[in-house]
Structures are given as C-alpha cells and as structure tokens.
Amino acid sequence: MNQRRSRTVLRATLAVLVAGAAISAFAIEYNVSRLTARLDGDFLHVSAPNFSFLSGKPLERLKDGASVAFIAQLTVSTSPSYVVPDARTVARFAVSYAIWEETFSVTRITDRPEQKRSISHLTGPGAEAWCFDNLAINRSELPVDRPFYVQLDLREEDPRDQSGVIGDNGISIARMLEVFSRPVRDKQAYPLLKSGPLRLDDLQKGMRR
Amino acid sequence: MTLRTRLALVFIAATLVPLGPTIWLTTNLFDRSLAPVDQLASVSRALEKTGRQYFQQASAQLKEDAQAGRELPLVFPGIAEAQPTTVEPAVLDAVREFRDSGEKELVTITGDGDSRIRYLVRGAPGDPVAVRVWERPLGIRMADLQREYSGARETVSRDLRHGYFVVWGLLVTVIWLVALGLVWIVSTRFSRPIVNLTEALRALAGGDFRIRVPNDRTDEIGLATQAFNLTATQLEQSRDRLVYLTQLASWQILARKMAHEVKNSLTPIRLTVEEMVARENDAAGTGRQAFLEQAASIVVDEIESLERRIRAFSEFSSEPPVCPETLDLATIVEERIAFLKTAHPEVGYVVEADADAPSAMADQDLVKGILVNLLENAAEAAGEGGRILARVIRMDDRVAIEVHDSGPGLSELARKSLFQPTISFKKRGMGLGLSIARKSALLSGGDILLISGELGGAGFRVILPAGPGPVAIDHPETGSAGAKHAIAANPGR
Numbered sequence: 001m002n003q004r005r006s007r008t009v010l011r012a013t014l015a016v017l018v019a020g021a022a023i024s025a026f027a028i029e030y031n032v033s034r035l036t037a038r039l040d041g042d043f044l045h046v047s048a049p050n051f052s053f054l055s056g057k058p059l060e061r062l063k064d065g066a067s068v069a070f071i072a073q074l075t076v077s078t079s080p081s082y083v084v085p086d087a088r089t090v091a092r093f094a095v096s097y098a099i100w101e102e103t104f105s106v107t108r109i110t111d112r113p114e115q116k117r118s119i120s121h122l123t124g125p126g127a128e129a130w131c132f133d134n135l136a137i138n139r140s141e142l143p144v145d146r147p148f149y150v151q152l153d154l155r156e157e158d159p160r161d162q163s164g165v166i167g168d169n170g171i172s173i174a175r176m177l178e179v180f181s182r183p184v185r186d187k188q189a190y191p192l193l194k195s196g197p198l199r200l201d202d203l204q205k206g207m208r209r
Numbered sequence: 210m211t212l213r214t215r216l217a218l219v220f221i222a223a224t225l226v227p228l229g230p231t232i233w234l235t236t237n238l239f240d241r242s243l244a245p246v247d248q249l250a251s252v253s254r255a256l257e258k259t260g261r262q263y264f265q266q267a268s269a270q271l272k273e274d275a276q277a278g279r280e281l282p283l284v285f286p287g288i289a290e291a292q293p294t295t296v297e298p299a300v301l302d303a304v305r306e307f308r309d310s311g312e313k314e315l316v317t318i319t320g321d322g323d324s325r326i327r328y329l330v331r332g333a334p335g336d337p338v339a340v341r342v343w344e345r346p347l348g349i350r351m352a353d354l355q356r357e358y359s360g361a362r363e364t365v366s367r368d369l370r371h372g373y374f375v376v377w378g379l380l381v382t383v384i385w386l387v388a389l390g391l392v393w394i395v396s397t398r399f400s401r402p403i404v405n406l407t408e409a410l411r412a413l414a415g416g417d418f419r420i421r422v423p424n425d426r427t428d429e430i431g432l433a434t435q436a437f438n439l440t441a442t443q444l445e446q447s448r449d450r451l452v453y454l455t456q457l458a459s460w461q462i463l464a465r466k467m468a469h470e471v472k473n474s475l476t477p478i479r480l481t482v483e484e485m486v487a488r489e490n491d492a493a494g495t496g497r498q499a500f501l502e503q504a505a506s507i508v509v510d511e512i513e514s515l516e517r518r519i520r521a522f523s524e525f526s527s528e529p530p531v532c533p534e535t536l537d538l539a540t541i542v543e544e545r546i547a548f549l550k551t552a553h554p555e556v557g558y559v560v561e562a563d564a565d566a567p568s569a570m571a572d573q574d575l576v577k578g579i580l581v582n583l584l585e586n587a588a589e590a591a592g593e594g595g596r597i598l599a600r601v602i603r604m605d606d607r608v609a610i611e612v613h614d615s616g617p618g619l620s621e622l623a624r625k626s627l628f629q630p631t632i633s634f635k636k637r638g639m640g641l642g643l644s645i646a647r648k649s650a651l652l653s654g655g656d657i658l659l660i661s662g663e664l665g666g667a668g669f670r671v672i673l674p675a676g677p678g679p680v681a682i683d684h685p686e687t688g689s690a691g692a693k694h695a696i697a698a699n700p701g702r
Contacts, residue, residue: 061366064359064362064363064365064366065355065356065358065359065360065362065363066359066362066363098318098355099257099260099261099355099358100260100261100263100264100318100351100354100355101264101316101317101318102261119306120306121306121310121315121317173376173380176372176375176376176379177369177372177373177376178367178372179372180371180372180375180376181367181368181369181371181372181373182367182368182372183366183367183368
C-alpha cells in the first residue's frame, strides 16, 4: 500500500517537474523573443531587453579584431502571419570592437552618406540598444484603426557571400588558399522577435505617460 | 587492347602508384609548416593581454597624474562661446560625443595611429558642465598593434590545413588530367600510323597491291611507313610484270601449239597437193581416179582436223551463262555412261552412289561436259578390257563424282601440268579438255581434283555444291531407294 502510494507521489512529482520545465522553457523563449514597441516622437521604436545579438560566434570574431555586419528588418503588419508587410524598414550595421579599450563601435551602413551614422566607446548592451534606436518606422505608416504586429528579423551577414574564388585579378593560388581556408561558420541563429497585437492609441497613451 | 590504351594505363599506373607516398609526404610537410600557426595563436593572445595591460596601466597613470594635478587639463566650459579656439576639431568632436554620452569620465586612445591616450572628465571646479581633457603620448602606436593582432587572429581562425589540401588536391588533379590528356594525344599520334600501317599490311596480304599509307613523318614510324610504301610499289610492279609474263608465256605456248598443229595439218595437205601435181604430169589415167579420191580424203580430213582444233579453242575462250539447278548426279552419270558404252564397248563400267548422297546445285550442261571429258579420257586410258568406276559420294555439305580407270595412270610431268591448257599427252585430242572441264567445275562453284586411282590408273574427283536435299534413289538394279548401290555395265568384260 505504501509502495503504491510512494509510486503515485513519484509519478506526480515527475509530471510536475516536466510541466514546470516545459513552462520555464516556453517562458524563457517567450521572454527572449519578446519585442517591446514604443512611440518616440514620430517614429515607432523597438527594444528587446532580454535579447543580445552581440554574443556567441559574432562576439568571438569581434574580439579577434574583425568587423561583423548585421542586417535587421523591422516590419509592421495587421496579421501575425503576413506575406507582404504594411510597413517595413531595413538597416545594416557594422560592429567593431576596440580590443584595448574593450568598447564597441557601431556604424549604420547606408547608400546615402548623409544618413551614415556611427558611435564608439559603447558597451555591448549599449551598442545593441543603439542599433535598435536606429531602426524605426514612421508613425504615418502604422495602421490607425486596426491592431498590428511588430516583428524584428535580425541576421548576421556572411562575408563569404560577397567574395568568390575569382577576384578582381583573376584566379591565383593565394586567392584560392584564402577562400578554401575560410572556416565553416555556422551562422548565428537569432529568434524572430515579435510584439502584438498593438494599437496606435495604446502606444500614444504610453508616450504621454 | 590498343597501344594507345596501354600507354594511357601505363601513365595512370605510373602516376597513381606514387600517390600514396606523395600524400603522406605532403601531409607531413603541411603539418610541419602549419605548426607556427599554433604558436601564432598563443602569441596573439599574449599580445592582446599585454596590450590591454599596457593601456590599463597608461590609463591608471594618466588618471593618477590628473587627479594629483601633475598634468594640466584642457578645459571645455559648458558655455559654447567659451570653448578653446586652438584645439583641433577632432578634440571638439570627442568632447561633444562625451557630453552626449552622459558618462562621468572616459579614457580613450586617440591620435595618429592611436599613439596618444586621452582622459575626459565631466565637471570642473565652479563649472559642473565643463569637460576637462588630459592627453599625453602613449609611446607606441596601438593601432599598429591592433592591426597585427587582428591579422594574427584572422590567420589563426582560418583552417589553413584544409585550404592547403583542397588547393593542392585541385591543382594536382588539374595537372594530372592535363597530363593524361597530353599522353592520350601523344599516344594517339604514335599509334595512329601503326594502326594505318597494320591495316595497309592486311590489305596488301589480301591482294590490294595499290594500297599506300600517307606519310609526312621523318621519325622511325615515318621510315617504316616509307619502307612499306616502297615494298608495296615494288610488289605491285612485280605482280604486274609477273602477270604480263604469264600472259605472254601462255600466248607463246598457244602460238607455238597452234603453229605446230596447223603445220601438222598443212604438211600432209601440201605433200598431197604436190603429189597430185606430179601425178598429173605423169602418164595420165593409171589409177588416177583412186589416187584423187585418196588425196581428197586426206585433204578433207586435215581440214576437218583444223576445224576441230579451232572449235576447241573457241569453246575454251567462250563463257556461256551458268544456270544452276538441282541435279541427280547418279542419273546423269548413268546416262553419260550409257552413251559412252556405244563408243567404247570394249571397257567395263561400274557406277556406285552413296545412299545419303545429296543432289547437286549446278548447271546441267556444264556437269555433263565435265563427265563426258573425264569418262572419254578414262575409256581411252583404260583401253581394251579395261575398267571404269564412277562413284557419287557425299562430302560434308557438298557432293562429289569420282571417276577411276584401270589405265596406265599419269606420269609426274602430267600431274604437274594436268589442267594447263593446250598441253596434250594423248595421241588424239587438243589438250584443252581438262582445262575446259576444270573451268566448268569452277563456274559451278566447285573444282576438279586429281586423286589416287582405285583401279590402278588415274582418279579424278569433281566437287560440286550440294542441292537442297538428298535424292531419292530408286533403281531397278537394287530395287531399294536410298541404299548404296552399284551398276555393272558389260560385267563380262
């Protein structure tokens, strides 16, 4: 009788632990991929307090003295699973690391020189926050009378995409050696950051407070 | 396997066999040559640590000197109009950025090649929004250090072993394939003339004396080709000469024989005519009528003899159309012998036919002509009381007629020139009979062979193509169809 009872207790405990682990994992994932949107003046800005993209392999390469480029796309749509977004902005950021001062520098890369912006002497979170601050959608593009969803897709750019075996000077052994010596890099996988459904009125109220 | 394929296989074997040691050697060399990369990894890490410590020490020293007042700052008041005018724009930008950052203090590297250290502090006595800036040389160019460090880390991060192997493998493969292609081309270039020469030799052996091999080479193969062409030319010329001489010899023999034969007939004619003239001048009337009749008979005989000879030559040169048909050879043999018995009743005849002897596929007139010739010869050779054996037998997929006689046989000279035209060893005849008979046999798709005579004399075998099936034999002498049988003619002789 006691044995049966203890087995029942054991099973119940295991079930609770498994459920707790699943909920925790979901909560962590939900929390990490959670995007916070706010209106700042005429622009919609986002932030992800629990998300860091300057980590892992990109951070290793930065600390080895290399520059790492990221491409970020912020979209607004009235449906959580959209094909064509209602509004969209794309930005490319080149991040570098000052080895001696242990600070980050970020440059927003753009085709138009007057829009090029950069900042230095930042901490890791500071650099990430600066990138998010430079990613904004104009208020006029947001749906006024309907709830909408905000989504941020961030990816690391692979430098290999931009160069092949054949360079400007043709094929050379040094060039081949350089290409075939490149380490096989697994691209850092970042979660898709989402927020919504949101309403423009709610965001305006938040701005007033 | 062709010479070209052999050469290519030899090349592949000769180059692939040393591949194992080559890969082992290359791997070893790569590993040894890449050993400094590991050292570079540790050196770069040490450089990073040292550079950072150096910066931290310089930073701490500058802060300490600044706080102790051992070094005077450059002060940038909060009022925009009171900014120092002699400073570089870069310093002003740094101050502005520092103000915007909201930090209380900042130590940064600056200057040409990052060779200076700058310390910025927010606030000054009496001006909390002012920014004080201290700056001094670092003594080394930190940008150069960082560049070297980045380069070293870039090298370390690369998989040079993989890169070397891939590039090495690619280059070796490309070079090997190019070399194989060259070997293939060269071996083709070498083997092609040999193949051409072999084909030409085969054609030459087949009787094509006009074959020549095009040659534009001067090496050993070119010399061999040249020698072949010369040999072929000489052979062709020799063949032509031989043919001409053979033809000439044949015509000479023919002319000699014709002259002899014509002379043989003309001589008695001339003598007879002379005798007729002489008798005309003698006393006329005495036995004149009898003599004229005898003389006329001699002249007519000789003229007929000349006609026969001319007819024989004409038959020899003529080529009538061949009309093959299915023939029952035993019947034809019996028929020919029945005719022969009338002319030569003094000879005994025996005919045998194999029970499984097939029919023949040949021209009936030609076969009859052959048999007449052979049987006539046999009867003449056998003579009074002699015997002739005629036999029809199967020979694999052919059929043959054998004719044996009990005559004196053939001499060695006769055997050698038996089928040559115009040579006769008989008292009568032209010597063209056997030539015509063999020609008829050849035209029928067969041949005539001289074989060992079974009756002590000569023996001939006429081989002919077999017909579509065996012939059903039903002879009254044996009363059985398809059995081997014998027919006796004049059994008492």
